[in-house]
Amino acid sequence: xxxxxxxxxxxxxxxxxxxxxxxxTARDGLDVATLPVEVRPDYxxxxxxxxxxHQLARPLGSGxxxxxxxxxxxxxxxxxxxxxxxxxxxxxxLRFLHYYSFSYTAGRRGDAGGE
Amino acid sequence: MTRAQVMRLAFVAGPLAAxxxxxxPAAAVERNFAGSAQLDYLxxxxxxxxxxxxxxxxxxxxxxxxxxxxxxxDHLSAxxxxxxxxxxxxxxMAYFDFRVADELxxxxxxxxxxxxxxxxxxxxxxHATSDKPxxxxxxxxxxxxxxxxxxxxxxxxxxxxxxxxxxxFGERVQLDYAVYATSGFRAPTGxxxxxxxxxxxxxGNMIDNNGVPAGGGRVVATFRVGEGNDVxxxxxxxYGTWDPANRFSYLIAGGDAAARIGRTQVRFEYLVRRQTxxxxxxxxxxxxxxxxxxxxxxxxGAYLEVERSMTETVTLLARxxxxxxxxxxxxxxxxxxxxxxxxxxxxxxxxxxPGFRIKASGELWAFTNDVPxxxxxxxxxxxxxxxxx
Numbered sequence: 190x191x192x193x194x195x196x197x198x199x200x201x202x203x204x205x206x207x208x209x210x211x212x213x214t215a216r217d218g219l220d221v222a223t224l225p226v227e228v229r230p231d232y233x234x235x236x237x238x239x240x241x242x243h244q245l246a247r248p249l250g251s252g253x254x255x256x257x258x259x260x261x262x263x264x265x266x267x268x269x270x271x272x273x274x275x276x277x278x279x280x281x282x283l284r285f286l287h288y289y290s291f292s293y294t295a296g297r298r299g300d301a302g303g304e
Numbered sequence: 305m306t307r308a309q310v311m312r313l314a315f316v317a318g319p320l321a322a323x324x325x326x327x328x329p330a331a332a333v334e335r336n337f338a339g340s341a342q343l344d345y346l347x348x349x350x351x352x353x354x355x356x357x358x359x360x361x362x363x364x365x366x367x368x369x370x371x372x373x374x375x376x377x378d379h380l381s382a383x384x385x386x387x388x389x390x391x392x393x394x395x396x397m398a399y400f401d402f403r404v405a406d407e408l409x410x411x412x413x414x415x416x417x418x419x420x421x422x423x424x425x426x427x428x429x430x431h432a433t434s435d436k437p438x439x440x441x442x443x444x445x446x447x448x449x450x451x452x453x454x455x456x457x458x459x460x461x462x463x464x465x466x467x468x469x470x471x472x473f474g475e476r477v478q479l480d481y482a483v484y485a486t487s488g489f490r491a492p493t494g495x496x497x498x499x500x501x502x503x504x505x506x507x508g509n510m511i512d513n514n515g516v517p518a519g520g521g522r523v524v525a526t527f528r529v530g531e532g533n534d535v536x537x538x539x540x541x542x543y544g545t546w547d548p549a550n551r552f553s554y555l556i557a558g559g560d561a562a563a564r565i566g567r568t569q570v571r572f573e574y575l576v577r578r579q580t581x582x583x584x585x586x587x588x589x590x591x592x593x594x595x596x597x598x599x600x601x602x603x604x605g606a607y608l609e610v611e612r613s614m615t616e617t618v619t620l621l622a623r624x625x626x627x628x629x630x631x632x633x634x635x636x637x638x639x640x641x642x643x644x645x646x647x648x649x650x651x652x653x654x655x656x657x658p659g660f661r662i663k664a665s666g667e668l669w670a671f672t673n674d675v676p677x678x679x680x681x682x683x684x685x686x687x688x689x690x691x692x693x
Contacts, residue, residue: 269470275478
């Protein structure tokens with residue numbers, strides 16, 4: 190009886206995971222294929238560095254829309270212990286975040302408005 | 305006010321005053337507001353079958369955190385974080401950072417001092433499972449009362465000061481350090497172990513119980529290997545006295561290593577807490593109490609986990625962790641003088657929207673008073689959602 194209940198619990202857990210995985214194509218980051226070719230290396234570096242400690246959705250969903258705030262934000266992350274972010278990394282990361290704030294999201298808003 | 309008290313006050317207030325006096329006026333204070341929330345359901349099939357009755361906080365639990373970070377100037381920043389969880393409201397962060405350079409940052413206020421690698425990932429939004437590795441368990445483990453939680457329940461905010469910094473040697477090696485003095489963990493006279501709740505906001509009294517700061521430090525090095533891989537190794541230590549008379553002490557030491565290989569993260573940590581205490585003469589103990597009246601126990605904890613992003617949507621994790629306690633304890637304790645708990649976890653997360661994930665995990669538990677034989681097995685299942693903003 191106990192074993193049957195345990196198997197049922199594990200089955201429900203597996204089913205929930207599989208169902209959720211199949212039902213969503215959501216992602217924390219962006220689809221690289223949707224980015225301009227010149228932005229892709231910057232995004233790749235951003236994704237590599239910034240996913241070490243947290244999900245990419247955290248910065249991408251932060252709502253920050255100005256370069257000065259991004260610069261402070263990235264600098265604060267750079268100084269975190271074991272961040273793995275060098276000063277040299279901040280340039281490409283900020284370049285991507287500028288593109289994301291001013292072109293990518295604006296493009297998405299334009300798409301949404303046109304639908 | 306005694307001379308010692310004046311010295312302590314100066315020690316805490318000095319960096320804060322320097323920060324406030326030297327800070328250049330900011331053109332505009334940059335503020336960043338962020339938060340996370342996790343709702344978890346813990347299902348333990350045999351939760352009520354133990355002779356001692358229910359010994360698990362199963363069912364729904366929620367952890368909500370709201371954080372405000374403000375850059376007051378180029379050198380001064382402030383962080384405040386408020387959480388709501390199993391203990392009600394908690395204030396895990398309320399501090400100033402005064403940054404002279406990347407290599408020299410003064411922190412003063414309430415914060416979790418730098419210890420271990422998990423500290424920076426302790427927010428539920430920053431780790432893949434609903435619960436924490438056993439060395440850092442704060443109450444989601446089975447039989448939490450028998451074990452008095454992990455080696456160092458996380459987070460462990462305290463009032464104090466910390467000096468730390470980071471430095472890159474070229475583009476390949478990052479070295480971080482931190483040293484700190486905090487109030488320290490505490491317990492009433494006659495306790496066999498630390499009373500964690502006295503260090504928390506719910507303890508109701510956020511002042512020290514013995515006036516002598518605890519101290520510690522951490523050093524960690526990160527090596528970049530290629531463009532997408534890195535290896536991190538670190539060591540931490542913390543020492544303090546816990547009783548009002550400053551007779552008994554705790555020493556916590558830890559080592560950690562982590563590797564990021566492409567989309568795979570491997571993490572390992574080991575912690576040990578060695579603590580002295582005075583067994584109550586009116587209570588029978590399992591082992592002979594030393595003639596000095598001072599006894600010792602050690603609590604070890606470790607975890608090894610492998611986490612891999614299978615796709616942009618799905619992350620899977622496998623983890624083995626455990627606790628081992630060696631030392632004297634009252635005869636009424638369900639633990640033997642050598643006791644252990646092992647846990648084996650598989651789990652994963654699925655993104656259902658950017659910043660919003662389902663978490664699920666299954667755990668096989670093994671408790672033993674005959675180490676390393678796995679004597680009593682238990683199963684537990686977590687299903688939760690976590691979101692960030």
